[in-house]
Amino acid sequence: MKYAISTLLWLALATASVTASTALWAGELEVENPWVxxxxxxxxxxxxxxKLRNQGSKAVTIQKVESTDAGKVMLHGYRNDGDKLHMVPMDSLTLAPGEVVSLEPGALHLMLMGLTHGLSEGQPLTLTLYYSDGQSQQILAEPRAPQ
Ligand SMILES: [Cu+2]
Known part of the structure; x- marks a missing residue:
């Protein structure tokens, strides 16, 4: 019986440490004020x-973003061709340690195409950020009118 208890305790501790290290990693890329x-x-x-902030000591690359609320999510930037601004798809977004990148209207943004339902305030959309090291992070983005 003593053995069984210590095995359970060990399992509990092992699970706790896995959870903690995942949370620690996800915490390295801080996502502030996500909205759609x-x-x-x-x-x-x-x-x-x-707003993305790399709190860690290593570069972080977002390779892919998905949403259960949209058919497709693309990372878009802008390119200035003379007097015209064009949206350009980007393959990935890398943040150096300490770097802060703002995704905002008229600049970098995530384009959500094929929304599966209408948007309303108080019903956040789920976005999953996939990183180049295989980790991922889920965030909730609140629909609101631009200020
Ligand atoms: Cu776009």
């Missing part, structure tokens, strides 16, 4: 914005 642009009913495309 509220769109009129029937519009199936929107954009998500947030």
């Amino acid at each position: 642009r509220l769109m009129p009913p029937g519009v199936a495309t929107t954009a998500a914005y947030m």
Whole structure:
């Protein structure tokens, strides 16, 4: 019986340490104020914005973003061609240690295409960020009108 208890304790501790290290890692990329642009009913495309801060000592690369609320999520930047601004898809986004990157209207953003439902305030969308080291992080982005 003593053996069984200590085995259980060991399992509990092992599980706890795995959880803790995952949380620690996810904490290295701090996501502040994630939100999506509220769109009129029937519009199936929107954009998500947030502030990213790499708190860790290693570079962090976001390789892919998915959402259960949209068919496709793309990372978009802008390129200035003379007098016209073009949205350009980006393969990935890398933040150096300590780097802060703002995804905001008119700049870097996540494009959400094929929304599976209408957007309303108080019903956040789920976004999953996938990193180049195989880790991922889920965030909730609140629909709201741009200020
Ligand atoms: Cu876009």
